Amino acid sequence: MHARTAALAATTVAAGSSGYVVAAVLTDLAADHGVSAAAAGTTITAFALAYAVGSPLLAIATTRFGRRSVLVAALLVATVGNLGAALAPTLDLLLVARVVTACGAALATPAATAVAARLNPGRQARAMAVVTGGLTAATLLGVPAGRFVADQFGYRAAFVLTALLCAAAALVVRAAVPAVPPGPVVDVRQRLAPLADRPVQRLLAVSLLACLGTFSVYGYLGPVLGGSPSGGNLLAYGLGGVLGNAVGGVAADRWGPRPPLLVALGGCAVTMALLPWAVSGPGGAVLLFAWGALFWAFNPPLFAALVALDPDRANLLLALNASAIYAGIAGSGVLGGAVAPVVLPLVGAVITAGAVVLAATIRRPAPEIPAPRSPADDVPVRREVVG
Template sequence: MQLSLVSLLIGGLSIGMTEFLMMGVLPDISQSLHITIPDAGHLISIYALGVVIGAPLMVGLAGHYPPRKVLMGLMLMVFIFNGLFAVAPNYALLLIARFFAGLPHGAFFGMGAVVASRLAAPGREARSVAVMFAGLTVANIIGVPLGTFIGHNLSWRLSFGLIAVFALISVICIRLWMPALRPAKALSFRSSLAIFKKANLWLVIGISAIGTGGFFSWISYIAPVMTHVAGFSGNMVTIIMIIIGLGMAAGNFAGGRLADRFSPLVTTAVLLSAMILVLAGFALISAYQLPVIVMTFLTGAIGFAVIAPMQILIMQVAKGAEMLASSVLQATSNFGNALGAYLGGLPIAAGLSYTSPEYVGCGLAFCGLLFCVILLKRRGPGLESSG
């Protein structure tokens, strides 16, 4: 594995922990600051807002600078604002720190995906992109459980200090291991905005914002399904989350290989079809502990397998503005996160079973599949196979 890709993986780990650790230590922050859980939850929402705003903003400001310097600058922001979050004395400063910590998220993965594809051997672009996104899976398998443990038993401030340390390590590794690539020949930022006139781009955005919401509809309510339907103890939820993380890791690399072997578009369509099947299967067998554990691993794998193919796909439909489009994809995936969680919660609030979010997820994944079918019918030179 190239050390340059490892430096991106470490950056992905830091960003993944920044995004997901908050869910694990939310009660600790609430108790520490003497605020309600919903108020503490605003620290999650404002991070997502930072991701959405920061994706195009950071690309617009830094798109023509050398990639190594930009990536170092983005990770320095992650270091600074997670460090500020770790020491902020009041709720207002915590909100500000979380917002600014979200700004580099989309741009880092956007530029990182472009850089990873440039560093890859021909026909291995998606696999290289998958290495960077492996940082998110490592965050879910190791980083978030570790940070949650520290937050519960010592201090949540130490957990976010640890994230800052990982971000600083990433800065150092990028400086040492990332080759001094020249800025990619691309359109100006203003000219790049013309990609939003392309129908194909909006179809890919639809896949990301709606189709991937099926996965988040499932994972957002995994704990009550496992405890109330499958009958696991509350202590088993941490183990179950690690199993999901292992599935994500396996799926991440499998998705990269599939996208290199076949068309990224076809791979995405097949994976969304599989998502519909596993979500329905999960709901039907959720009362049986061993089968539902197996299905949990598979759902995590399929949910993350779609990431690398979609990154390659959006870069194919946005020639000349790949970094902007790739960063926007990160913003839309955060929208898919929010959409899946919100819609998945509606049937539960209406008094239906804890398995009802899985059927909502099936519907969202089916919408994404429809967008894929439309793209397949519009297939042209910009949607070539990678294999």
């Protein structure tokens, strides 16, 4: 893969780390500000809501600007937001800083994915997978690194580290990514048009429920485990996520979206339900590895299912899916703070099981593909895709 695609992947690593870092320091953050874990969790909600709302709106607002310039600007906004979080003396100011960070991340990730597709004609899917894989890599690299730095220098240092990642990514993009002209203008009505489609609605709901279930537990992993999560446990989850993302893509190509989507989400629900019984020692790391692998394996088949619904509007569908994901993450901050940590994994498992049930109901026949025929034999053959 070209250096420019690797540079774009660095963008999503930095953006993903900006979003997930709070999970590594939630307990420390709450203690420093003298608030409960639930109150500290509002920083997760604020980030996710700003991302969900800001992603389509910021994309529309910046349509007329060159893509590289947008990427660099977005990463610099995220840098400022992370530095603001590191310096924030009160929880209110921390919330403001997280909203600023979210705006940068919400603009950077879709832009990086779109640029990867435009710069790699003929290899678009592979390039996009590498770039979006940066979000998974963030759980492997950025979050455990943030926990390690927090252990050494305090939790505020984790935000400083994330700011440095964003600034470094901006420099790499500026140096390695060529100038890319603006794309076509797409207004709000065009972006939201797919929401009227019932299968699209259901797939977006699957994303929302899956992320609500998993991130309500992941975001409050410290309270669930009875203390700040160890770097080893976070590393295990991240390693599983990287593997699951890769396997989910291969499985979707081989068997179609439906089987791997159902297996990944079903397995994710089971591993979450088991978390309270294997939270320490090697067993806990193994379970977190499996949880990360199964959760992140659901994304590639769901993306494939969305694209299969309407290839001509794939970019719009994936942008809406990003909003659904972060809407689920926003709700996870509220849910995780409202439910006792001892039962939170079970609640997350039940919600994820609901996503499995919903995914199993989604069917739509694909367009008819005429079979070889003679004038006397004109029978169409239908195939079925997830969606």
